[in-house]
Amino acid sequence: MMGNEQILVGLDIGTTKICALVTRKNENGKTEVLGIGKAPSHGVMRGEVANIDKTVQSIIQAVKDAEKQAGVEIKSVHVGIAGQHIKSMQHRGILTREDSQNEISKEDIKSLIRDMHKLAMNPGERIIHVLPQEFFVDSFPAKSDPIGMCGSRLEANFHIITGRVAAAQNIERCVEKAGLIMEGLILEPLASAASVLDEDEKEAGVALVDIGGGTTDLAIFQDGIIRHTCVIPFGGNIITEDIKDGCKIMKNQAEQLKVRFGSALAVEAKDNQIISIPGLKGRPPKEISMRNLANIIQARIEEIFEQVYFEIKASGYANRLNAGIVITGGGSQLKNIKQLVEYVTGLDARIGYPIEHLAKGYNDELKHPMFATGIGLVERAFKEEARTSIKIPVKTEEKVMVEHAEEEVKEEDVIQEAKTRKVNNWWKDMFKGIPDWLMDDNNEDFKD
Numbered sequence: 001m002m003g004n005e006q007i008l009v010g011l012d013i014g015t016t017k018i019c020a021l022v023t024r025k026n027e028n029g030k031t032e033v034l035g036i037g038k039a040p041s042h043g044v045m046r047g048e049v050a051n052i053d054k055t056v057q058s059i060i061q062a063v064k065d066a067e068k069q070a071g072v073e074i075k076s077v078h079v080g081i082a083g084q085h086i087k088s089m090q091h092r093g094i095l096t097r098e099d100s101q102n103e104i105s106k107e108d109i110k111s112l113i114r115d116m117h118k119l120a121m122n123p124g125e126r127i128i129h130v131l132p133q134e135f136f137v138d139s140f141p142a143k144s145d146p147i148g149m150c151g152s153r154l155e156a157n158f159h160i161i162t163g164r165v166a167a168a169q170n171i172e173r174c175v176e177k178a179g180l181i182m183e184g185l186i187l188e189p190l191a192s193a194a195s196v197l198d199e200d201e202k203e204a205g206v207a208l209v210d211i212g213g214g215t216t217d218l219a220i221f222q223d224g225i226i227r228h229t230c231v232i233p234f235g236g237n238i239i240t241e242d243i244k245d246g247c248k249i250m251k252n253q254a255e256q257l258k259v260r261f262g263s264a265l266a267v268e269a270k271d272n273q274i275i276s277i278p279g280l281k282g283r284p285p286k287e288i289s290m291r292n293l294a295n296i297i298q299a300r301i302e303e304i305f306e307q308v309y310f311e312i313k314a315s316g317y318a319n320r321l322n323a324g325i326v327i328t329g330g331g332s333q334l335k336n337i338k339q340l341v342e343y344v345t346g347l348d349a350r351i352g353y354p355i356e357h358l359a360k361g362y363n364d365e366l367k368h369p370m371f372a373t374g375i376g377l378v379e380r381a382f383k384e385e386a387r388t389s390i391k392i393p394v395k396t397e398e399k400v401m402v403e404h405a406e407e408e409v410k411e412e413d414v415i416q417e418a419k420t421r422k423v424n425n426w427w428k429d430m431f432k433g434i435p436d437w438l439m440d441d442n443n444e445d446f447k448d
Helices: 053-071 107-116 165-177 187-194 198-206 236-247 251-261 290-315 337-345 371-387 395-407 411-432 434-439
Strands: 009-013 017-025 031-040 074-079 087-096 125-136 139-142 153-164 181-187 206-212 214-224 225-232 274-277 287-290 324-329 349-351
Touching: 009 053, 009 165, 009 337, 009 371, 017 053, 031 053, 031 198, 031 371, 053 165, 074 187, 087 107, 087 337, 107 125, 125 181, 125 225, 125 411, 139 187, 139 434, 153 165, 153 225, 165 181, 165 198, 181 371, 187 206, 187 214, 187 225, 187 324, 187 371, 198 206, 198 214, 198 395, 206 290, 214 324, 214 411, 251 274, 251 290, 251 434, 274 290, 287 290, 290 337, 324 337, 324 371, 337 349
Parallel strands: 009 074, 074 181, 206 324, 324 349
Antiparallel strands: 009 017, 017 031, 087 153, 125 139, 125 153, 206 214, 214 225, 274 287
16 A cells, blocks of 8 residues: 555466556556566466466565555455356246335345355355346346336346356466465456456447467456456467477467467468578578468468357357457557457457556556556456445534543433433323224224
8 A cells, every 4th residue: 555545456366377467546546556576477378377376476576566666565366267167057036025115235245146046066166256137126127237116026137157166266376376365356358358348348249369488368347247257278379389380380489480480370371472481400491481380370260260269259249349359468469369250250359458447658568458457457356346335424523522421421321311201201191092992983881
């Protein structure tokens, strides 16, 4: 904390990098990034922790760099979770209210959400998020906000996201071993959506595709509501592996080729442009044409987006995505990927940059889509803090003085006062009903 400012830290534990972002909100409600820390990720595979010790070392390095840049001590973080184990399902909840005359309150909605957390899961699975979609009051649609309405029956459709208990526990153990407290666990596609999508896109219908190192995350929004989520176990690393195997070169060389010269459209690459790769141990250099490199990349990108489009069609919203597809994550920086995605899916596409909610004057480094998840983690955390924060009224000096004065009253005076009040009330109650009793037309003793 700096003065009265609230500092939140997002920790993105990815397959290729671990990133820590120290942020705060300015007076205009925009997010300011105070510090950035990055470290190579050596203990994560396809979005899941595979080696706790290596992951802890990377977390410590990233957090230390972020602390140094921001000038604050980091004690707690908001962490993302992804991986092939992530699943989603739809469920309907019903709450029968005892008093239909009272207005529906936040507590009624919280009660519905608590009931969803009691659903029976498969062994080894846990609920990560319970996201309300539509509400119904006495079978009448109330959209997303039934608070203030009256009714005896409150129903809601929920989007429930589940994951493996062990995967979540491994993340928490890594954070604890790094000397930090895990404040919240957030699904990474939801975090990325919070940083790169605007409300108009969510209302019109949009599919967010986050291409990370080990996984590709999908989140579909329509009418401003989350409709479908899934994690595809392919990402940028598998493209690097394809280049390594196809060109017979080292992995680090394949990664550099992908980043510097990679293109998702082979027809846009020139066949007469040759890249020379240094040979190993005195061997002659290896020559690779730009066209061959693009062919390898295009084949894998097409496969990934064919699976993405299959998930979009399976969700039932393929014809309702008026805002098309937004691509983000490190893999979105491949040349011509937008054109290839539009060709494969038939939907409009754009590259999503995580600057929607950032304050002016942000670091140019943050324009990179690789920071979409990290920035989104703190955006969702800020919203959750604002939603759950309760203002407690502070006692004034005058009220405190009155309370102390009351405490000094003798016990005998209190007992005597209570006895006097009880006697007075008894006499009042005795005579109070006499006129009504005499004038009562329903009294059988006075009827003719």
